[in-house]
Amino acid sequence: MKTGALFNAMIIGGILLSAGNSMAGDNKGAESIVLNGGSLGSVTFTHGIHQGMFADCKPCHELFPKESQVVDKMKAEGKLQRRDVMNMCKKCHKDLADKGKKTGPTNCKDCHKK
Ligand code: HEC
Numbered sequence: 001m002k003t004g005a006l007f008n009a010m011i012i013g014g015i016l017l018s019a020g021n022s023m024a025g026d027n028k029g030a031e032s033i034v035l036n037g038g039s040l041g042s043v044t045f046t047h048g049i050h051q052g053m054f055a056d057c058k059p060c061h062e063l064f065p066k067e068s069q070v071v072d073k074m075k076a077e078g079k080l081q082r083r084d085v086m087n088m089c090k091k092c093h094k095d096l097a098d099k100g101k102k103t104g105p106t107n108c109k110d111c112h113k114k
């Protein structure tokens, strides 16, 4: 029990710390980012609009750091599987759709453009 409580405290501390790191003054990155979508064509991602939707930089930057081209790099290094990021994008869009909320696309061609 004791170690469990300590572990929880450490997790909460970590979450608070990372939330603090994402406050004002942080580099917000580009408004719009073109992601490599492989054979189906590239994906233009409205980074700025998505940032405005959420209280912090999660859920995306829990999966990968705030660096340019990092998704391709991590895929090449085997730290992310192909379509891991895509599935994260689609999951949020689908969950919101299921709740009847305003959401983003889940159809291939609404994200991937040649
Ligand atoms: C809905 C997903 C999502 C959210 C939320 C998000 N980002 Fe990003 N961010 C991305 C993606 C995707 C990339 C591009 C990674 C790549 O190029 O491989 C990125 C890249 C970046 C970069 C690298 C520079 C660049 O422009 O490519 C910075 C800096 C960054 N994000 C900062 C932030 C900050 C600060 C927040 C929170 C205020 C945030 N992001 C929220 C998805 C997100």
Ligand code: HEC
Pocket: 035, 036, 037, 038, 039, 040, 043, 071, 075, 081, 082, 083, 084, 085, 086, 087, 089, 090, 093, 104, 105, 106, 107, 108, 109, 110, 111, 112
């Ligand atoms: C919400 C936007 C979105 C939707 C919808 C979407 N994709 Fe993607 N897809 C992405 C992003 C972003 C990437 C690049 C990151 C990654 O590989 O996770 C990607 C990557 C891919 C890749 C390349 C993976 C690799 O590394 O070789 C293929 C192939 C792909 N998608 C096929 C599909 C198919 C087929 C569908 C429809 C069933 C689909 N995508 C729907 C955003 C989307």
Ligand code: HEC
Pocket: 043, 044, 045, 046, 049, 050, 053, 059, 060, 085, 086, 088, 089, 090, 092, 093, 096, 102, 103, 104, 105, 110, 111
């Ligand atoms: C946590 C939830 C969430 C995540 C994660 C997310 N989105 Fe979205 N996305 C939304 C919502 C909500 C909208 C609807 C925005 C609106 O119309 O106001 C949207 C809209 C979109 C749109 C259409 C409108 C626009 O702004 O361009 C695209 C394309 C899109 N998302 C791509 C992506 C891609 C690619 C990723 C992953 C890199 C991603 N989204 C991750 C919630 C999310």
